Amino acid sequence: MDLEALLSDLVIVDDPGKIRLTAETLEGLKYTPILLNHVPDFLRITSAAFFPALEKVLQEPDAPEAELPAGETALSFREKKASLMIYHYKLLNRLRRGEPEAWDEINGLMEDD
Numbered sequence: 353m354d355l356e357a358l359l360s361d362l363v364i365v366d367d368p369g370k371i372r373l374t375a376e377t378l379e380g381l382k383y384t385p386i387l388l389n390h391v392p393d394f395l396r397i398t399s400a401a402f403f404p405a406l407e408k409v410l411q412e413p414d415a416p417e418a419e420l421p422a423g424e425t426a427l428s429f430r431e432k433k434a435s436l437m438i439y440h441y442k443l444l445n446r447l448r449r450g451e452p453e454a455w456d457e458i459n460g461l462m463e464d465d
Contacts, residue, residue: 365448385440
């Protein structure tokens with residue numbers, strides 16, 4: 353997995369007011385990002401908390417084969433968890449910047465549920 357490529361277009365918004373407002377709006381919509389690992393209060397995550405959480409996923413020990421989803425290796429599952437975290441964090445930052453297309457994406461994800 354090429355982390356540099358995945359994160360290359362990330363524009364971080366750590367403004368507390370924008371984080372709070374975005375999280376409250378998403379919570380009002382009952383939106384919960386689908387992550388394959390537990391990240392406490394993900395909708396309010398800052399860059400100071402995100403990057404250590406991402407590193408933790410990348411460094412976690414291999415799950416026993418019996419606990420992996422069908423067709424996944426320990427490496428592919430760890431990479432899938434990291435990719436989902438990055439996708440949702442990038443989306444959060446786009447929402448925090450007020451990008452209409454990001455809100456359209458949320459609406460699309462909500463329709464799929």
